[in-house]
Every structure is written in structure tokens, then in C-alpha cells.
Amino acid sequence: MDRMAVSPAVCAIVFLVAATCPVLGYVPQGAARRSAGARRSHGGARTYIVLVEPPPAGLQHADDEAAHRLWHESFLRGSGGGGRRRVRHSYTSVLSGFAARLTGGELAAVSRKPGFVRAFPERRVQLMTTRTPAFLGLEPGRGVWNATSYGEGAIIGFLDTGIDEKHPSFRDEGMPLPPARWKGACQPPVRCNNKLIGAASFVGDNTTTDDVGHGTHTTGTAAGRFVEGASAFGLGAGGGTAAGMAPGAHLAVYKVCDAQGCFESDLLAGMDAAVKDGVDVLSVSLGGVSTPLDKDPIAIGAFAAASKGVLVVCAGGNSGPLPSTLSNEAPWILTVAAGSVDRSFRATVRLGDGEMFEGESLTQDKHFSSMVYPLYYSQGMNYCDFFDANITGMMVVCDTETPVPPMSSIEAVREAGGVGVVFINEPDFGYTIVLEKYYNLPMSQVTAVDGTKIMGYAMKGSSRTNHTATIVFNSTVVGVKPAPTVAAFSSRGPSVASPGVLKPDIMAPGLNILAAWPSLVPVEGPESYSFNIISGTSMATPHVTGIVALVKKAHPDWSAAAIKSAIMTSSSAVDNEGNLIMDEEHQTASSYAVGAGHVVPAKAVDPGLVYDIGVHDYAGYICKLLGEAALKAIAGSANLTCAEVEPVGAAQLNYPAIVVPLRAEPFAVNRTVTNVGPARSSYTAKVDAPKGLTVKVEPAELEFTEVKERKTFTVTVSAAGASDEQKIAEGSLSWVSQDHVVRSPIVADSGITLMGC
Numbered sequence: 001m002d003r004m005a006v007s008p009a010v011c012a013i014v015f016l017v018a019a020t021c022p023v024l025g026y027v028p029q030g031a032a033r034r035s036a037g038a039r040r041s042h043g044g045a046r047t048y049i050v051l052v053e054p055p056p057a058g059l060q061h062a063d064d065e066a067a068h069r070l071w072h073e074s075f076l077r078g079s080g081g082g083g084r085r086r087v088r089h090s091y092t093s094v095l096s097g098f099a100a101r102l103t104g105g106e107l108a109a110v111s112r113k114p115g116f117v118r119a120f121p122e123r124r125v126q127l128m129t130t131r132t133p134a135f136l137g138l139e140p141g142r143g144v145w146n147a148t149s150y151g152e153g154a155i156i157g158f159l160d161t162g163i164d165e166k167h168p169s170f171r172d173e174g175m176p177l178p179p180a181r182w183k184g185a186c187q188p189p190v191r192c193n194n195k196l197i198g199a200a201s202f203v204g205d206n207t208t209t210d211d212v213g214h215g216t217h218t219t220g221t222a223a224g225r226f227v228e229g230a231s232a233f234g235l236g237a238g239g240g241t242a243a244g245m246a247p248g249a250h251l252a253v254y255k256v257c258d259a260q261g262c263f264e265s266d267l268l269a270g271m272d273a274a275v276k277d278g279v280d281v282l283s284v285s286l287g288g289v290s291t292p293l294d295k296d297p298i299a300i301g302a303f304a305a306a307s308k309g310v311l312v313v314c315a316g317g318n319s320g321p322l323p324s325t326l327s328n329e330a331p332w333i334l335t336v337a338a339g340s341v342d343r344s345f346r347a348t349v350r351l352g353d354g355e356m357f358e359g360e361s362l363t364q365d366k367h368f369s370s371m372v373y374p375l376y377y378s379q380g381m382n383y384c385d386f387f388d389a390n391i392t393g394m395m396v397v398c399d400t401e402t403p404v405p406p407m408s409s410i411e412a413v414r415e416a417g418g419v420g421v422v423f424i425n426e427p428d429f430g431y432t433i434v435l436e437k438y439y440n441l442p443m444s445q446v447t448a449v450d451g452t453k454i455m456g457y458a459m460k461g462s463s464r465t466n467h468t469a470t471i472v473f474n475s476t477v478v479g480v481k482p483a484p485t486v487a488a489f490s491s492r493g494p495s496v497a498s499p500g501v502l503k504p505d506i507m508a509p510g511l512n513i514l515a516a517w518p519s520l521v522p523v524e525g526p527e528s529y530s531f532n533i534i535s536g537t538s539m540a541t542p543h544v545t546g547i548v549a550l551v552k553k554a555h556p557d558w559s560a561a562a563i564k565s566a567i568m569t570s571s572s573a574v575d576n577e578g579n580l581i582m583d584e585e586h587q588t589a590s591s592y593a594v595g596a597g598h599v600v601p602a603k604a605v606d607p608g609l610v611y612d613i614g615v616h617d618y619a620g621y622i623c624k625l626l627g628e629a630a631l632k633a634i635a636g637s638a639n640l641t642c643a644e645v646e647p648v649g650a651a652q653l654n655y656p657a658i659v660v661p662l663r664a665e666p667f668a669v670n671r672t673v674t675n676v677g678p679a680r681s682s683y684t685a686k687v688d689a690p691k692g693l694t695v696k697v698e699p700a701e702l703e704f705t706e707v708k709e710r711k712t713f714t715v716t717v718s719a720a721g722a723s724d725e726q727k728i729a730e731g732s733l734s735w736v737s738q739d740h741v742v743r744s745p746i747v748a749d750s751g752i753t754l755m756g757c
């Protein structure tokens with residue numbers, strides 16, 4: 001069951017499998033525990049995350065940490081063995097509590113002790129560039145990179161599989177010392193330098209070495225330094241330079257996963273340490289299935305982080321394109337969707353009749369196209385595990401049921417004497433082609449639409465010499481249109497855990513992303529590479545994290561919600577052809593797929609207005625949605641009760657996106673914007689609404705005379721013109737000034753009930 005351990009490319013597969021068969025892809029609760037003995041069940045024991053009150057005032061000790069630890073250990077005294085050895089992690093920063101292995105009886109004893117709040121069993125969670133800086137408009141020496149000194153001085157924390165700290169992307173020449181406020185350190189044998197300023201493991205192995213590759217890839221994407229001539233398999237940068245989004249930022253790496261997987265109690269320990277150490281932003285390319293916010297350790301930890309100004313950026317999950325498949329949906333988290341890049345690794349299929357289809361491949365064999373080959377497709381044997389003919393010297397067309405073609409089919413073709421393979425994409429994946437490295441046979445991956453035509457050609461005619469084909473490998477092509485489009489695997493809203501809050505929040509590049517790779521982790525075949533191309537919302541997340549670091553550098557005093565708002569309202573709704581961003585089927589994408597839009601770093605540092613949200617607003621939202629006990633679990637450290645805060649319905653939360661019920665009667669929401677642009681600014685409301693949806697904004701003009709001045713307005717939406725069958729209507733509200741456009745999506749959804757609004 002250890003899919004992650006099989007091969008590095010598997011981190012793409014791990015979640016992608018989930019896209020087609022959630023039952024297999026998701027590791028069910030309690031199943032498939034860590035294979036090494038560490039967490040094997042003894043007498044039904046399992047690891048619980050136990051939330052408790054902060055230590056009572058009487059329990060004083062030399063330092064706060066030790067006092068917490070003693071307090072946590074006291075819950076386990078008298079329950080078999082000393083508390084000391086039993087506490088796996090003691091949490092003090094993002095929550096008050098601990099993790100320990102407990103049997104049912106022990107758990108019952110713990111829960112009777114004074115100070116106990118609640119406990120839940122931990123789950124296993126999943127790990128969910130060269131071209132991308134330019135694609136996102138980042139250029140050396142100019143614009144945002146110049147204005148923010150590449151994020152210099154900002155500290156990015158990563159909860160991941162560790163790091164290959166010797167990779168050239170993480171060298172520290174010319175980097176300044178870490179800021180004085182930094183409290184982290186590097187766990188021996190890793191030596192900190194000015195780039196990598198913190199490294200710690202929470203998986204019990206005392207090393208932050210990345211034996212999976214995922215952590216090195218995400219870290220390089222967010223903050224890798226410039227590396228000349230980066231490529232993987234001779235593809236990618238086109239001899240160009242690789243760099244992360246914030247090449248000047250410092251890194252702190254918290255290893256919470258290894259080749260055996262990721263567990264929530266370790267993840268929470270990493271988050272606790274990162275916030276204590278003083279990171280500015282936290283990147284979490286991990287997640288489990290949707291869980292109520294008060295039982296989701298990432299949501300609980302991220303709440304405390306956000307209240308301390310640390311924005312937590314999380315992968316939205318790889319279970320698309322089905323609706324309501326998101327992970328990490330709390331409103332205080334920045335939830336990231338994955339999109340395509342305008343780059344293609346061309347492998348054009350040219351048929352004997354001259355017709356061409358633009359497939360893609362990571363294995364490029366320029367000599368292959370000097371010949372044409374008979375093309376073979378068998379309707380009965382279309383998955384290429386068996387063949388009903390002699391296919392020696394033929395090119396074989398294969399169907400796939402998975403987004404990534406199975407290596408076993410390629411092996412079967414090769415063993416049967418085939419010379420090449422055309423893989424037809426899984427139909428659900430539309431135009432999204434998830435590339436995988438196959439080293440032993442020339443191949444091209446084509447869309448299902450193209451595949452159907454190629455298949456038709458292969459089956460027509462009777463003589464085996466009449467229908468031929470070849471693959472023309474044309475290396476890396478940039479400027480591909482349309483781009484970006486939503487990647488098929490990117491998880492979709494509407495949110496289950498935060499109904500009525502638009503999720504995902506933002507889209508960033510996540511399809512076929514080239515970034516740093518540990519050379520000790522083999523990619524495929526005999527060669528080793530220091531860069532690799534993989535896909536997932538895991539890859540989109542660190543793009544956004546790096547951009548958060550740039551915004552934080554430009555505006556150190558902004559709240560987590562303000563930074564999030566800046567990134568959302570400045571994003572782009574259109575692709576490189578000027579059309580609304582499309583999904584994997586090349587249909588206009590819903591906000592439930594793309595969020596507010598595609599991230600635009602240059603604009604994110606200068607949004608004009610922000611929609612800010614404070615701890616009390618989030619608390620009011622939690623009270624209204626889940627009640628007092630949930631508030632205590634999520635916001636324990638904030639010492640708030642529901643009696644002290646105004647309840648806030650999902651629609652009324654000051655979110656930079658608007659979700660309302662789709663109904664004829666007008667539905668009004670209030671929003672408050674804060675001026676972070678020029679002191680004297682005037683904004684006019686511009687509404688884009690489809691036929692049948694009426695959107696009124698009152699007042700329709702906002703005049704600011706000061707920086708940080710706040711203005712409230714009301715948006716009233718009615719869908720009097722919508723037909724009965726219509727389920728959803730989408731538009732947008734933009735506040736437009738001379739220099740800024742502050743855009744929020746508006747979604748009217750018949751699935752949103754008035755409860756909680």
C-alpha cells in the first residue's frame with residue numbers, strides 16, 4: 001500500500017489515482033498504517049490528537065514549553081507507562097494539546113481528566129520550474145522581483161517530505177543573514193546556511209533528507225534560486241534558467257512525511273514548530289478528504305497561525321473533476337487549484353493520411369520520425385495488456401483508464417515487439433495531459449478526442465501497410481493557447497466543510513511542472529536528474545506560497561486575510577487568448593474550479609483595496625456553523641466564547657468572493673473594503689452578470705481620502721430571470737479606479753441553503 005515509496009513520479013500518481021477511483025486513492029481511516037512497526041496497533045491502540053485547556057496557572061515551570069509538556073504528560077499518568085514516553089508530540093503554539101498512542105480504555109481515562117477538551121484519531125494524509133516565473137510575469141531585475149528584492153528577508157516554512165539541501169537551487173551565496181526575529185535552527189547533521197535557516201524532522205528519523213522528492217520540488221518551486229541550464233530529460237527550460245517564485249526568501253523545512261506517508265499528528269507538530277520559529281508563510285502540499293473544521297488538524301493549526309499573521313497556503317486536492325472534492329477548505333486557509341502552463345512537450349502523431357495530432361511526451365526521440373510504422377489498434381485488446389496479432393515493428397494505440405498511462409502496458413508493447421505507443425487519455429481528463437517519464441519506448445500521450453480519430457484511422461482499411469503513423473518529437477513549445485486551463489485532477493467546490501464560502505481560492509500552475517529534484521531519488525530508468533517534471537495541486541501550492549512571501553515582503557504589517565484578499569482580487573479571470581479561463585473540457589470554468597482566478601504576482605503586491613477579516617469574524621463564523629464546542633477546539637488559544645462574538649453567516653463573512661443562494665427574492669450581503677492604495681482614490685462598481693441574474697451594488701461609488709480607510713457596501717443579488725432548471729449563475733463585481741481593478745467572483749447557487757447565511 002506504500003505507493004509513495006515506489007518511485008518519485010508516484011507522488012503525481014498517488015493523488016491522481018484518487019481522481020478516478022476515490023475508494024482506492026484515499027487511504028481509509030485506520031487502514032494502511034505506517035508499515036514500519038512504529039505505529040502498529042498494540043491491543044487496539046492508535047494515535048490520537050488530544051486537545052486540552054492551557055496549563056492551569058499554578059503549574060509554573062522554568063519555561064513555558066516545559067510547563068506545557070508536564071501538563072500534557074499529566075493526562076497520561078496512571079494509564080500504563082509514564083506519561084513522559086507516551087507523549088509523541090506536545091503542541092504549544094498553534095494549539096494546546098498533544099499526540100499519543102492510546103487504547104480505547106486509555107482514551108476514556110484521559111477524557112475524564114479535568115482540562116480535557118476533545119480528542120480525535122489522527123488520519124493519514126496524502127502528499128497531494130523554469131517556465132512558470134515568466135508565465136506569471138516575473139522578470140529578473142524588473143517589476144515585482146525588483147521591487148521586493150526577490151522576497152529577500154521573508155521566511156517560508158514547508159511541511160513536506162524534507163529537502164535535498166545540497167541541490168544548487170538552495171545554495172546561499174549572496175544571501176543575507178536570517179532576520180533577528182528568527183528562532184528556528186537546523187537539526188544535525190543538516191547545517192543551516194543563509195538560504196536554509198531551519199530544518200527539523202517530526203517523523204522520528206532525525207534527518208530532514210528528502211527520500212521522496214516531493215519536498216525538494218515544492219521548496220524549489222516556491223523559493224529556488226536561479227539555476228542556469230536547468231532541464232529534466234533534456235526538456236523544460238530550453239537551456240534556460242530555473243527559479244522559484246521568491247528566489248531571495250529564506251527557507252525552513254519541517255519534515256512531516258517520509259516514504260511511508262504523512263500522519264496528522266506529525267503534521268501538526270511541524271506546524272506548531274514553524275509558527276513558534278517565526279515563519280512568515282507556511283506551504284502545505286498535503287491533505288486528506290474533507291473533514292469538519294473542528295476535526296481537521298490543518299484547519300485548527302492554520303487558525304492559530306492566521307491569527308498570528310502567518311498565512312497557511314494549502315493544496316486543494318487532486319480529486320477533480322468531480323464536484324465537492326476539495327481538501328483544506330477553511331476560510332482562513334488559502335486553498336490552491338492547479339492549472340496548465342503555456343508550455344508543451346510536443347510529440348505530434350502524424351498519420352499516413354497526413355493528419356496531425358498534437359500529443360505530448362517527456363521522452364523525446366528525434367530519430368523516430370524518419371520512418372513511418374504500421375498503426376495497430378484492437379478494439380478487444382485496447383488496454384494493451386495482451387495482443388491478438390503479431391505487432392512486431394508496429395506502433396500501437398492504447399486506451400487508458402488512469403490519467404497516467406500504466407508502465408505495464410508500455411512494457412507489454414515493448415516485449416511484443418512494438419516500436420512505439422500512442423496513449424489515449426482518460427476521457428474524463430479532456431485536454432489535460434499528465435505527463436509521466438517512460439524511458440523505454442517512444443510514445444505520445446493524446447487527448448481522448450484526438451485518440452478517437454487516431455483509433456478510427458487505425459481500424460479503417462485492411463492492409464497493414466495502408467494505415468501508418470509516426471511520432472514527430474518537437475521538443476519544448478511555449479506560447480501554447482489557451483493557457484492557463486484548469487487541470488482535470490484539480491479538486492472542485494462547492495466546499496463541504498465550509499458551505500457558502502467560495503473554494504478553491506486561487507489557481508496557479510500545477511500541470512507538468514519542472515522543479516528541483518534530489519539526485520539520489522531515481523526518476524525512472526537508470527539516469528538520475530536534478531530536476532523533474534510532476535503534476536498536482538501540490539505543485540500549484542508553492543507557486544502561491546512564494547508569491548505570498550513577495551507580498552509579505554512588500555507589506556510586512558498586513559494580516560493573513562489581507563494578503564489572501566490581495567492575491568484573490570488581483571488574479572486574472574482570462575487566459576492568454578483573452579477568454580474566460582476554461583476547464584479541462586475547454587468550457588468556461590466555474591469559480592468552483594478556478595476560484596477567484598489565476599494568480600498575478602505583479603498585481604498582488606498592489607491590490608488597491610483589501611477585504612480584511614479578523615479573528616473575531618472567523619470565530620463568529622465558526623459559532624454560526626458549528627457552535628461553541630467547535631470554537632473551543634479550533635480557537636482554543638484565542639480564549640473566545642460564542643457569547644462574546646457576533647454570529648457571522650457564510651455569505652456575510654468579509655470574504656473577497658461572494659456566494660449567495662440562487663433564488664428570485666433579493667439576497668443582500670455586506671462587505672467592507674480597506675484602502676491600501678493611494679490615499680485619495682475613487683472606485684466605481686462594475687458588475688458582470690449573466691442573463692437572469694441581477695446584481696445591485698449600494699453605494700456604487702467609493703471615495704477614499706486616507707490610507708487604511710474602510711468603506712462598507714451592500715451587494716443585492718436576485719435571480720428572478722433564472723429558469724427553474726438552472727442550478728448556478730456566476731458573475732463578478734469589480735471595484736475600478738484609475739490604477740486598480742479589485743475583482744470578486746459572485747456565485748449564485750441553488751445548492752446553498754439560507755441556513756448559515
Ligand SMILES: *[C@@H]1O[C@H](CO)[C@@H](O)[C@H](O)[C@H]1NC(C)=O
Nearest residue numbers: 141142143144146147148149
Ligand atoms: C528597481 O527598484 C529600484 C528601487 O528599489 C528602482 O529605483 C528601479 O527603478 C527599479 N528598476 C526597474 C527596472 O524597475
Ligand SMILES: *[C@@H]1O[C@H](CO)[C@@H](O)[C@H](O)[C@H]1NC(C)=O
Nearest residue numbers: 187188201203204205206207
Ligand atoms: C534521534 O536522536 C535522538 C537524540 O540524538 C536519539 O536518542 C534517537 O535514538 C535518534 N533516533 C533515531 C531514529 O535515529
Ligand SMILES: *[C@@H]1O[C@H](CO)[C@@H](O)[C@H](O)[C@H]1NC(C)=O
Nearest residue numbers: 389390391392393394416417
Ligand atoms: C512477427 O512478425 C515479424 C516481422 O513482421 C516476424 O519476423 C516474426 O517472425 C513474426 N513473429 C511471429 C511469432 O509470427
Ligand SMILES: *[C@@H]1O[C@H](CO)[C@@H](O)[C@H](O)[C@H]1NC(C)=O
Nearest residue numbers: 352460461462463465466467
Ligand atoms: C490503400 O491505399 C491505397 C493507396 O493509398 C488506396 O488506393 C486504397 O484504397 C487503400 N485501401 C484501403 C482499404 O484503405
Ligand SMILES: *[C@@H]1O[C@H](CO)[C@@H](O)[C@H](O)[C@H]1NC(C)=O
Nearest residue numbers: 346348349350356472473474
Ligand atoms: C516542429 O517545429 C518546427 C519548428 O519549430 C515547425 O516548423 C514544425 O511545423 C513542427 N512540426 C510539428 C509536427 O509540430
Ligand SMILES: *[C@@H]1O[C@H](CO)[C@@H](O)[C@H](O)[C@H]1NC(C)=O
Nearest residue numbers: 054055637638639640641644
Ligand atoms: C479568558 O477570558 C476570560 C474572560 O474573558 C478571562 O477571565 C481569563 O483570564 C482568560 N484566560 C486566559 C488564559 O487568557
Ligand SMILES: *[C@@H]1O[C@H](CO)[C@@H](O)[C@H](O)[C@H]1NC(C)=O
Nearest residue numbers: 652668669670671712713714
Ligand atoms: C448591511 O449593512 C446595512 C447598512 O449598514 C445594514 O442595515 C444591514 O443590516 C446589514 N446587513 C447585514 C446582513 O449585516
